[in-house]
Amino acid sequence: MSGNGHEPAPTARLLAESTGWLLNDAAREVTLRLEEALKGDDLRWRDYGVLVVLEAAGPLSQQEIGRRLAVDRSTMVHIIDVLEQRGLVVRSRDKTDRRAYSIELTEPGRTLLVEVLHPLTAEVHGRVIGRLTLEDRAHLNRILGQLVGGP
Amino acid sequence: MSGNGHEPAPTARLLAESTGWLLNDAAREVTLRLEEALKGDDLRWRDYGVLVVLEAAGPLSQQEIGRRLAVDRSTMVHIIDVLEQRGLVVRSRDKTDRRAYSIELTEPGRTLLVEVLHPLTAEVHGRVIGRLTLEDRAHLNRILGQLVGGP
DNA sequence: TATTGTTATACTCTATAACTATA
DNA sequence: TATAGTTATAGAGTATAACAATA
Numbered sequence: 001m002s003g004n005g006h007e008p009a010p011t012a013r014l015l016a017e018s019t020g021w022l023l024n025d026a027a028r029e030v031t032l033r034l035e036e037a038l039k040g041d042d043l044r045w046r047d048y049g050v051l052v053v054l055e056a057a058g059p060l061s062q063q064e065i066g067r068r069l070a071v072d073r074s075t076m077v078h079i080i081d082v083l084e085q086r087g088l089v090v091r092s093r094d095k096t097d098r099r100a101y102s103i104e105l106t107e108p109g110r111t112l113l114v115e116v117l118h119p120l121t122a123e124v125h126g127r128v129i130g131r132l133t134l135e136d137r138a139h140l141n142r143i144l145g146q147l148v149g150g151p
Numbered sequence: 152m153s154g155n156g157h158e159p160a161p162t163a164r165l166l167a168e169s170t171g172w173l174l175n176d177a178a179r180e181v182t183l184r185l186e187e188a189l190k191g192d193d194l195r196w197r198d199y200g201v202l203v204v205l206e207a208a209g210p211l212s213q214q215e216i217g218r219r220l221a222v223d224r225s226t227m228v229h230i231i232d233v234l235e236q237r238g239l240v241v242r243s244r245d246k247t248d249r250r251a252y253s254i255e256l257t258e259p260g261r262t263l264l265v266e267v268l269h270p271l272t273a274e275v276h277g278r279v280i281g282r283l284t285l286e287d288r289a290h291l292n293r294i295l296g297q298l299v300g301g302p
Numbered sequence: 303t304a305t306t307g308t309t310a311t312a313c314t315c316t317a318t319a320a321c322t323a324t325a
Numbered sequence: 326t327a328t329a330g331t332t333a334t335a336g337a338g339t340a341t342a343a344c345a346a347t348a
Contacts, residue, residue, distance in 0.1 A: 019280055019288065020181045020272070021200075022295035027178035028221070029299055030171045049172075063329060070179070072317055077331060099324045099329040121171070129170055131297055137170065140294050143287050144173035147279065148180055214306065223340055228308060250306040250347045 030128050037124045041116060046071065048121070050079060051088065051113050054105045061100040088112060181279050188275045192267060197222065199272070201230060202239065202264050205256045212251040239263060 035045050049069050054060065057068075066076040080103060083089045088109035094100040105113075129137055186196050200220050205211065208219075217227040231254060234240045239260035245251040256264075280288055 019292055019295070020185060020276055022292060022299065023174065023178040023181055025299040026295045027174040030174055034171060061329070073330070074318080074332085075316060078315095094329090097325070097329080099322095101330075125169070125171055128298065132294060136290075136294050136297070139287075139290050141170055141173060143283060143291050143294075144170070144177045146282055146287070148173065148176040212306075224307070225309085225341080226339060229338095245306095248306080248348070252307075 030125070033124045033128060034121055037120050038117070041112070041120075043117070047079060047083060048117055050083060051105065051109060051117070054089065054103065055110065055113055059102040059104040061094065062103060063100070065103060083109075181276070184275045184279060185272055188271050189268070192263070192271075194268070198230060198234060199268060201234060202256065202260060202268070205240065205254065206261065206264055210253040210255040212245065213254060214251070216254060234260075 031045055034048075038044065038048055046069065050065055053065055053068050060068075062076040062080055063073045065071075065080075066073050071079070080089065080091065080101075084091055087106055090104050090106055091101045092104065094102045132140065182196055185199075189196065189199055197220065201216055204216055204219050211219075213227045213231055214224045216222075216231075217224050222230070231240065231242065231252075235242055238257055241255050241257055242252045243255065245253045283291065
């Protein structure tokens, strides 16, 4: 990339009145740093997303995971392929619908999540969000929640 | 795409405690709608960004525009190509450094911005951000500004 | 020697469409 | 007839590296 190494995205300063630009810059800021941190474990932001979804919701079909992350089912195939090869998830046929898989977190997957990935992302997260007061963090989460929750 | 047509990105509900996910979902929400709105004028979010940067800062080199939008100079070539072909910007050689172009907004470009694009994006923006109270909007902008402005 | 714009190229990401097996 | 997963493929977007003109 060009100018987005570690400096803040400068669009913000130019267009501080536009929430859209700010949102994009902020999201890029956080995502870039998380991607950087996850690179050590050879995982992408999206892979981590799959693991987190499975941890939170239990076994799901590929399509359902994709729906929750806004990823197409054909794209999910590759993502699950990689995670399965690394032993972080397993595919087994859904008992009640044998067209679908039941994707499940393995013990190594769960361990990686708890012992490595969560601390790692929490650290990055803290570094970026750490600039904000606790009050502002709560504000931000509440406001963003309203934004994405609406119609 | 799969599940991100018009429904809110569902990651948020699952991981409401993680600002990173929320930021991504919110940014995607806004960007998708803006892209949709700009489609009528056959422009992308990023093209609009170039026009806005030029409007705010005056003539700039391709590389400088790219730096401000976090886009590589090789990518800028194509973007400016299209905008120039549509008569929205002009390339002229920089007087003091004849390696560089001076990219300038044309009158049609400025007019399109003022009469069409700004109202359009303001409308979309209002539709998404409109869910928030005026107070929350101010909060959000201030907090995001802190996030992207920091080290 | 360094830098702007350019080109060619390659890589990543993703979706579309057609297929299979199940429902 | 519809759906989950798969596959092949194609398109968009982007960066890397080498080159010409200029500094």
